[in-house]
Amino acid sequence: MEDTAKLNNLSFLKGGGDCGELLRNFDWSKSVLGPPQLWPQSLKTSVSIILHSKYPMFLWWGRDTIINIHNDAYVALMGTKHPYFLGRRADELWSEIWEENLLPMKNMIFDDAESIYGQDLMLVLERKGFREEGYYNFSYSPIINEYGDVGGLFCACHEETKKVLQQRRMQLSTEINSASWVSNSIAEVINASYKIIDKYYSDIPFSALYILNAKGVAQLVGSTAELQGHEPFDEYYDFSAEDNFWQFGKVIKSRMPVFIEGVGDKITRLHHTLLGDLPRTAVCIPVFKPADHQPIGIMVFGVSPNLVFNDEYQQFFQLIASKISLIMGSINAREQEKLLIKASEENLNNILFQAPVSIAIFKGKELRIELVNNKSLLMWDRTLEQVKGKTFAEVFPELVSQGHKEIVEEVYDRGISFSANESPVDIFRRGELSTAYFNFVHEPLRDIHHQIIGVVTVGFEVTDQVLARKKVEESEHRLNMALDYTNTASWEMDLHTKNIIFTNQMARILGFEKAADLNFYKMRERIHPDDRRDVVEKAFNAAMLNGDYNYDARIVLPDGTIKWIHTQGKVLFDEQHMPSKMIGTVKDITDTKNEQNRKDEFMGVITHELKTPVTSVKAFAQYLQERFLKTGDEKSAALLGKMGNQINKLTLLIQDLVDLTMIEGTVLKLQPQHFDFNELLADTVEELQRTTTKKIKVVSDRQALNVNADRDRTGQVLINLISNAIKYSPEADHLEVNSFSGNEHLICSVKDFGIGIAREKQKNLFERFYRVLEDERSNSFPGLGLGLYISAEIIRRQNGAIWVESERGEGSVFYFSLPLNNS
């Protein structure tokens, strides 16, 4: 073949790769150029240069019919037009752009012999299996032939795709930067950024930005324009959903970009595309918070189908993602800064104008009011017009003589603040001069050079509090005097800590030198040993249950003197109904107690002395009655029997008085013994049945009702209740007594069918000297009114209860209960 070329004088076509071979084998007989051996030397040289160059080059030859010859390096730029158009017409080769672009250029070169340089011209080549966006520089120059004319055109071209893309991407980044500076919020900057990205669809065919909100949900905050309206991206990305096409979970977890293939299924149309091709690939890039490098979102980028997805391209996406996060970070900081400034300004305003205290600024030596808040005006009872710009002396003429002006002036002159609490001020308000109390501070006000320029006064009125406290103090004083006078101390105790506070009478009553020596335990030590457990602790335990604290106890003073105190208190319960506090009084009742004891003694003597003559009268009467019976004087005997009955009544009355005395003096000593209550009931009823014609019906359990109680006293209660039932049911022919065992208690009831008791009188029934009947009928029902009181005391002191059910005119049922003892 080389020999043939040499032989045919075609050495200029030697080499040149595929193109060289194609040219050598070309059928030139039909070409306007004719056989190569006959080509002018200028053409032969030019073709030789082209074929041996590694740079993409071509030449066009001929003025009217222009033939294209290119080299191997240029084949890539020719695409599918190679090899057909090698050695054929250039106007046919580039028919689609010939008239508009190439012909004028050809004319310039052929007619004017000028060179033209075409920079960064885009060419779409399919050299890599897809339509690739590429950029090239073209240099067109004339080829001068042997006659000095322009015989053809020479073109060398150079690929600038990398440079062009780099510049374009740089431009995008710069534009986003600039946009960020005019945006005031994150939403604004995202919006602006996407408007810019929209223009760069060649690099970013589509994009979306998700931000993780506080709940960890990814929310769509921005995307390229084409995506709005159809749904490749949901408003919220569900990390847990089955369809995790965009694989955000993987992105966040790996903190690395994730490539998504098959994007064409999701992105089915785009408004702007370079060549109409849709992206097949996307990349999801984590967006990190610059400060701590924590993921705050995900940015999705479509990869252009017309560009090679190389390192530079990927780095570009990452650059955009980190740029967006940086901008968001800085906007956040700016927003927060603004908020802080705004908040502090508002705070200042609030402090000044809505503060619950009066704030006023006096400026200059003459103390002119520069600023006051509403609270000040209210407090002073002055209007803004009356004070603004006026001097202290003009606003408060009445305070000048009270020395307040001098105080403020001194603060101004010496720069030392002045404060006062509950300072009395005679101030003119609401038409009159009255004394009010204020807490206030005068502070020197300095400028930035630390020079005093005025005085700030902050204050508030405490008149109500001071007056209220004075009242409390006064009433406390009075109370203390009263407590002193009555030898009473009041106290308050924290039940958890046993801390106790008390009035000063406490120490005196308990015989302590100083109040400081006193605490709960020392107070307890003062109690007489016999009373500590049986009285005080019992009362304390009862108080924890029912809230009332009440006892009389003896205390022993250091010198051995025994005194009596009466303590009365209440338990305060907390929200959980647990005892938390106790308040009360302690009173020295030694005198009262002594008096009581003397009274008890006196009553003891009285009753004893009364009983003595009654004893002999009774015995004489009975003796006489026996004698009359023996002599047969039955009438006299009957009269003496009646006398005996009257003496018995007198005896009962005296017995009541004795009992009362004992109960009052708390010396009613009960002597518990084990016995069967039903037996006592049967005995008592049998005895009483002899005194009345009314039938006493007894209904009781067959089993024994074992109790541990004072048998005689309990019998006394039964006698009292049954006698009352007889006494107060004059019309009835019977009454009923029941006894039965309840839950750990026995209950005994005495039912009559008599006059009954009005409801309002029932509550007082068990009080001493109380008699239900206060009308004229009362004379027909004798008695001191002590029976129920004594019965109630006897039952209560045996841990029982006593109560009544009654309606006026319907009769009454009296009940009492006693604890059963089955051990």
Added chain:
Amino acid sequence: MLKKRVYVADDDPAILEIITMILEDEGYEVETSVDGRSLQDELTIQPDLVLLDIRMSGSDGGEICRKLKSNVRTRAIPIILVSANKDIVSIANNCFANDFLPKPFEISDLIQLTHKYTS
């Protein structure tokens, strides 16, 4: 049959009188005292029963009872306290009296108790 002797001490002469009448009717020989002192001083003939008031002018029946009960020679004499004192039960216990009879009493109770401690 030798009459049983009952010694009665009470500062109320009326009581002494009526008790004497009642017990003599029942066949007892009754000796009385307004203070009970003779019981301690000159106990020549021991009584079969002592009825003792507690509160007597110038002497305390409870105290007398305790002394008699702590004396070997007189310990066996039954003593019944007869009194209007409200604490009669506890006093009777404390001075080791055999029994007590609160005033005012039923004649039948007096006779029954007397029989009980003399038969």
